[in-house]
Amino acid sequence: MTNRKGNDTQGKLAVEIGKLKLKNPVMTASGTFGYGEEYAPYVDLNRLGAIIVKGLSLKPRHGNPSPRIMETSAGMLNAIGLQNVGVKSFIRDKLPYLRQFDTAIIANVYGETIEEYLRVSEILTAADGVHALEINVSCPNVKKGGVAFGTDPDMIAEVTAGVKGVTDLPVIVKLSPNVTDITVMAKAAEAAGADAVSLINTITGMSVDIEKRIPHLKNVTGGLSGPAIKPIALRMVWQVATQVHIPVIGVGGIMSAPDALEFFIVGARAVQVGTANFVDPRATIRIIEGIEAYMNRHQTVTMDDLLGSLKI
Amino acid sequence: MWTGSITFNNQLAPQCLHMAVRLPAEFPDPVPGQFVMIRPAGGDGPLLSRPLSIYQFHRNQDHAILEFLYRVVGRGTELLSRLTPAAEMHILGPLGRGFRIEKTRTHRILLAGGMGVAPITFLAQYLKGQVAGKDELKICLGAKNCAEIVGVERIKDMPGSLNIATDDGSLGSCGLVTDLLPDFTQGCDPRKTMIYACGPMAMLKALAEQLAPTGIPCQVSIEERMACGVGACLGCAVTVHDRRGKRVKKSVCKDGPVFNIEDICWDQL
Numbered sequence: 001m002t003n004r005k006g007n008d009t010q011g012k013l014a015v016e017i018g019k020l021k022l023k024n025p026v027m028t029a030s031g032t033f034g035y036g037e038e039y040a041p042y043v044d045l046n047r048l049g050a051i052i053v054k055g056l057s058l059k060p061r062h063g064n065p066s067p068r069i070m071e072t073s074a075g076m077l078n079a080i081g082l083q084n085v086g087v088k089s090f091i092r093d094k095l096p097y098l099r100q101f102d103t104a105i106i107a108n109v110y111g112e113t114i115e116e117y118l119r120v121s122e123i124l125t126a127a128d129g130v131h132a133l134e135i136n137v138s139c140p141n142v143k144k145g146g147v148a149f150g151t152d153p154d155m156i157a158e159v160t161a162g163v164k165g166v167t168d169l170p171v172i173v174k175l176s177p178n179v180t181d182i183t184v185m186a187k188a189a190e191a192a193g194a195d196a197v198s199l200i201n202t203i204t205g206m207s208v209d210i211e212k213r214i215p216h217l218k219n220v221t222g223g224l225s226g227p228a229i230k231p232i233a234l235r236m237v238w239q240v241a242t243q244v245h246i247p248v249i250g251v252g253g254i255m256s257a258p259d260a261l262e263f264f265i266v267g268a269r270a271v272q273v274g275t276a277n278f279v280d281p282r283a284t285i286r287i288i289e290g291i292e293a294y295m296n297r298h299q300t301v302t303m304d305d306l307l308g309s310l311k312i
Numbered sequence: 313m314w315t316g317s318i319t320f321n322n323q324l325a326p327q328c329l330h331m332a333v334r335l336p337a338e339f340p341d342p343v344p345g346q347f348v349m350i351r352p353a354g355g356d357g358p359l360l361s362r363p364l365s366i367y368q369f370h371r372n373q374d375h376a377i378l379e380f381l382y383r384v385v386g387r388g389t390e391l392l393s394r395l396t397p398a399a400e401m402h403i404l405g406p407l408g409r410g411f412r413i414e415k416t417r418t419h420r421i422l423l424a425g426g427m428g429v430a431p432i433t434f435l436a437q438y439l440k441g442q443v444a445g446k447d448e449l450k451i452c453l454g455a456k457n458c459a460e461i462v463g464v465e466r467i468k469d470m471p472g473s474l475n476i477a478t479d480d481g482s483l484g485s486c487g488l489v490t491d492l493l494p495d496f497t498q499g500c501d502p503r504k505t506m507i508y509a510c511g512p513m514a515m516l517k518a519l520a521e522q523l524a525p526t527g528i529p530c531q532v533s534i535e536e537r538m539a540c541g542v543g544a545c546l547g548c549a550v551t552v553h554d555r556r557g558k559r560v561k562k563s564v565c566k567d568g569p570v571f572n573i574e575d576i577c578w579d580q581l
Contacts, residue, residue, distance in 0.1 A: 031546075032540075032544065032545065033544055034542075034543060034544035034545075038540075038542045038544040038566070041542075042313070042542075054546075062560070062561050063546065063561060065580065066536055066537075066549050066550065066580075067536070068537075068546070069538075069539050069547035069548075071359055071360050071388065076359065076360060076539060078547060080547065080549075083561055226359055277544065278360060278539040278544070278545055279359060279360060279361070280313060280402075281313060281404065281540075281542065282313065
């Protein structure tokens, strides 16, 4: 079977996220891979399972003032504030470039209001070359929208059902870890019709310059990513995977193939690689090759043999 | 990403170091003003690479050498400062847009504050070798005190004038490097002049104010914290005026690090 781009979706690493068929389970996390073209000099984009582009809003957004990032122990804080070119410019200026590649393009959707989520989703659905939508109800660095939606199960349900009503594309809901019980949020998304959930977005944190006694980030707080958050992400993915029936996409501190494999074993059908792209532009390729080598070594036939194979 | 090895990593002043890294011959020629993202190979270093501007580049038959001048400002550069010869390094680059050189602007003034001397030295050597010929370069260096005036040996023998200012007057004239500028800009033809500057943001902001009424063009190389170095993470945003005068965000790593001084919105600082 091949998808509409002729992908090899029957290979050993092939996975399905609802009706979205991917040649392998490795995607780039939104906000860490630009619009794809930034990394094209370093990575053969055709080899990726999917590219998830930077979160898109209806109008362009300037984002937060600098400094926006700070390295912390085994991780980094960011408060970019969803700087993006806006959905219309994305379709006009970025999507034509992405269309030439034999990989799934997933657009990450952000809104300050429900109406904005729906409008952006509609526009992306009408465009040629977007294969799925990821709904960002979890950005911690904007004043309106984002995580304000993602910490309330009723709001998650409303956004999810609304987007499902305006698109025939697979809808992935990206969840925030900044909640008491992430399984409640995942179940709300599932009940409202989400085709999959991805988790986790960054964990809210901060860092202080003790000489100047000011926060390292102009936004004061930011989202923590990188290896520091992997155990938390893994625990949350495991919890969610045991509670929902839709595919779970694991995100959080994945730097290597063994990291990704941990996520598959606890129940993630696919993974997103984020901060690792900054450290090594070829991280995704290394991870794909490492997963393949592991499968050969363990005589694993398909990704399904790995999925949720945790022995407790 | 390239893998290289340190050939030396010497201390020049209390917090200033000079590092050289040997790289494969395939490493592309950098343009003055460009930078690399660098970190020690293996897992002991910082998570993210650090941006360092290129101080010097040369080729031998089977390898290339990149040199850097850097100051210890945090944990990342602190770890770099402890590395010893033969340590393996990962390098991404050369990155960014360097200085633009117009051959018709033969009156060239180079201004460096602190570690800004690194890209300015690379530029001076490049200009002498490629473009400037007999044209004299006017080079002005500034730092807190004489101990922090580093890298002079590479430029002091160049034909042209080298001028030094220190905050405490321990070397050269007492004051800021920007105070040296009027001697070279007085009566000059703005159409034939270009100023190239690199240094702390406060220095560059003062320079912008000083130059605004003169109409003399200037390119500045600026710094900001970076994660990716290729324009993807949007961590190094700077506010600039676009062609229509609208305020927009640009990435220092990809759209810079060299900008026209009048394009930067200096009120953001």
